[in-house]
Every structure is written in structure tokens, then in C-alpha cells.
Amino acid sequence: MHGGTHPSSGDSAAMTCASSLGELTDFESVVRCYERTIFGFVLASLRDRDAAETLTQDCFFRAYRSRRDFRGDSSVKTWLMRIAVNLVRDHASSERLKFWRQTKRFDIDLVAAAERIADGRESPEAVVAASEKVGAVWRAARGLSQRQRTVLLLRFVQDMDILEIAAATGMKEGTVKVHLFRALQAVRQRIEAVR
Amino acid sequence: MNEHLSRDQVLEWLMGARTPEWEAHVRTCGECAKGIESVAGPLRLFSAAVNDLSSGVRVSMKNGEPRNYWRLAYWPVVVVAAVLLIFAALPKHRDRPQPLPADPAISDEALLQHVEYEVGESVPGPMEPLARLMNQESDTGRSR
Numbered sequence: 001m002h003g004g005t006h007p008s009s010g011d012s013a014a015m016t017c018a019s020s021l022g023e024l025t026d027f028e029s030v031v032r033c034y035e036r037t038i039f040g041f042v043l044a045s046l047r048d049r050d051a052a053e054t055l056t057q058d059c060f061f062r063a064y065r066s067r068r069d070f071r072g073d074s075s076v077k078t079w080l081m082r083i084a085v086n087l088v089r090d091h092a093s094s095e096r097l098k099f100w101r102q103t104k105r106f107d108i109d110l111v112a113a114a115e116r117i118a119d120g121r122e123s124p125e126a127v128v129a130a131s132e133k134v135g136a137v138w139r140a141a142r143g144l145s146q147r148q149r150t151v152l153l154l155r156f157v158q159d160m161d162i163l164e165i166a167a168a169t170g171m172k173e174g175t176v177k178v179h180l181f182r183a184l185q186a187v188r189q190r191i192e193a194v195r
Numbered sequence: 196m197n198e199h200l201s202r203d204q205v206l207e208w209l210m211g212a213r214t215p216e217w218e219a220h221v222r223t224c225g226e227c228a229k230g231i232e233s234v235a236g237p238l239r240l241f242s243a244a245v246n247d248l249s250s251g252v253r254v255s256m257k258n259g260e261p262r263n264y265w266r267l268a269y270w271p272v273v274v275v276a277a278v279l280l281i282f283a284a285l286p287k288h289r290d291r292p293q294p295l296p297a298d299p300a301i302s303d304e305a306l307l308q309h310v311e312y313e314v315g316e317s318v319p320g321p322m323e324p325l326a327r328l329m330n331q332e333s334d335t336g337r338s339r
Contacts, residue, residue, distance in 0.1 A: 027259060027260060027261075028256055028259050031254045031256060031261060035252055035253065035254045036246070036249045036250065036252060037249075039249045039252040040245045040246055040248070040249035043245065043248060043249060044245045052252075053252065056252065056254060057254055057255060057261060057262065057263075058263075060254050060261040061260075061261040061262070061263045063261075064260050064261050109248055110241075110244050110245070110248065111244075113243075113244035113245075113247040113248050114240055114241070114243075114244040116247060117240065117243050117244060117247060118240070130237075130240055133236070133237035133240060133241075134237060134240050134241050134244055136237065137237050137238060137240075137241040138241065153245075155210070155211075156238045156239075156241070156242055157241070157242045157245050157246075159242075161211055162210065162211060177210065180210050181203075181206055181207070181210065184206045184209055184210070184234065185206065187234065187237075187238065188202075188206070188233075188234050191233065191234060191237050
């Protein structure tokens with residue numbers, strides 16, 4: 001989808017999945033293709049593993065029920081992501097207190113995951129630096145508005161382009177660009193602060 | 196294009212807006228490539244960390260369709276609601292004044308007294324002419 005130095009989702013399974021209308025006939029394969037993708041987005045948005053599992057399940061259940069309404073205007077991934085974005089928005093607004101209570105634990109998990117990924121390939125100093133940078137990205141994302149965070153995650157965790165993000169969120173293309181630009185400014189500011 | 200990418204252009208590059216001139220420049224300019232990588236690298240690692248945390252997740256399926264967690268939770272919710280309703284209704288039921296248990300001895304005695312009273316009561320006023328007539332007839336019969 002994106003080349004060059006652009007970050008990729010790292011989910012190779014999703015990249016090989018078909019994305020056309022025809023694949024909806026075998027819904028279980030759709031689920032297996034995209035369950036990690038949807039879960040990753042919901043987890044990074046809510047920072048609550050239990051809620052992310054429930055919402056991922058709910059996302060696929062809703063998709064299954066409305067699969068006949070899917071006309072193929074967008075890819076299956078974008079269609080699923082639109083359902084997930086709506087679920088996250090509803091959940092975050094209804095459980096604001098719980099939402100913030102989960103923050104600390106997820107921060108620790110995320111930094112540990114970053115260390116696991118960097119470990120073995122880098123020097124100990126580089127591993128620490130890598131985890132600090134991931135922490136900086138995360139702190140920046142935490143400080144963003146929900147819309148800014150959503151477009152940031154869709155772009156850099158889900159590897160979606162501007163038009164796909166617009167389709168998934170219901171925002172206009174220009175609005176997506178503005179939110180993404182501001183989100184990136186905040187991320188760069190945080191990264192530069194840890195150097 | 197020989198000019199370096201500005202800080203805003205670096206962010207636009209990351210957003211996916213790339214002109215052929217920018218791409219040609221970045222290919223040959225280590226400084227711009229480094230500027231892009233300084234933001235793209237941590238974002239890539241962040242994405243990999245989120246994906247790492249997503250491993251092992253499994254959506255529950257039944258007969259080729261995703262299970263509905265809400266439907267699974269339906270019966271426990273109904274049972275809990277029923278129990279709560281019962282407990283909510285109990286205090287009201289307990290607070291209602293109950294009739295005192297009747298003492299069999301007292302009630303039998305009271306019933307007998309009532310019967311005796313009813314039987315022993317004099318003839319009511321409106322029935323008195325009829326009672327007198329009956330007495331007269333019985334007296335006449337006796338004198339014959």
C-alpha cells in the first residue's frame with residue numbers, strides 16, 4: 001500500500017487477504033484475516049485488553065449481520081475498520097473513567113513489546129532508546145484528541161492511506177489531513193524531547 | 196529539486212503526499228532521509244509493538260459465524276434480573292401486616308356463643324304478628 005520509509009502494519013496475514021465482495025461468502029476466513037488488525041486498532045485506541053477483545057468480537061458480529069449491505073464500495077478492511085471506529089468511539093464516550101484507569105498497564109505492555117522487538121537485533125543502549133521512542137509516540141498519542149489519535153493509528157498502525165481513513169471515519173479528506181498533520185507534529189515534538 | 200524538505204514537508208511525506216521531485220531528492224539526500232526516519236522509525240516500532248500485543252487474539256466462532264457476546268450474556272442477565280426483582284419485592288411482602296393466627300379454642304368458643312345468641316334472640320319486630328298468630332293457633336289446638 002505504501003512504499004519507501006513508510007511504517008508498515010507488520011501484519012502480513014492481513015496483506016495477503018482478499019479484499020473483495022466475494023470473500024464475504026466465507027466469513028470465517030474474513031475473521032481470521034482481520035481479527036489481529038481490528039484488535040490492534042481497538043487495543044491501541046482503548047488501552048484495555050478485555051474491552052478490546054469484546055469490541056473486536058462485537059465488530060465481527062455486526063459485520064456478519066450486515067454483510068449483505070456491503071456493496072463493495074470500499075475494501076473489506078476499510079468496511080470492518082469503519083465498524084471498529086464507531087464501536088471505539090461509543091465505548092470511549094460511555095466508559096471514560098475506566099478508559100483512563102487502564103492507561104498505565106497498557107503503557108508498560110507496549111514498552112515491553114517494543115523492547116522484545118528491538119532485543120536481539122540491537123545493542124542494549126539501542127533497545128533502551130527504541131523503547132523510549134515508542135513510549136514517546138505513545139505519550140503523544142495519549143495527549144491527542146480522539147479523532148487525531150484515530151487517524152494516527154489508522155495511518156501508522158493499520159497502514160491505511162488518507163482516502164481509506166476518510167472512508168473508515170466518515171471524515172472529509174481535508175479533515176483527515178489536518179488531524180493527521182497535527183498528530184504528527186505532536187509525535188515529532190515528543191520524539192525530539194527524548195533525544 | 197536541490198532544496199531540503201522543510202519540517203512540514205517531512206510530515207506531509209509521512210502522510211503520503213510525495214511528489215516525484217521530493218522522492219528524487221530524498222533518494223540522494225541523507226539529511227532529509229534521516230529527518231524522515233527520525234519520525235518514521237519510532238512510528239514503525241510503535242506499530243510493531245501494537246501488533247506484537249495483538250498476537251494470540253482469536254474471535255470466537257460458532258457454525259461459521261461470530262458469536263454474539265451480548266447474546267451469550269443474555270440468560271445470566273435475565274436470571275440476575277429475576278433474582279433482583281424477587282429480592283426487591285420481598286421486603287414489601289414481609290412488611291405487610293399478617294392476620295394473627297387464630298387460637299382454635301377461642302374461635303370454637305366464639306362460634307358457639309354466636310350460634311347461641313342467634314338462636315336465643317327474640318323474634319324481630321317485623322315478624323312479631325306472625326309469631327303471635329302461630330302462638331294463638333298452637334294455643335287453640337291445645338284447648339281442643
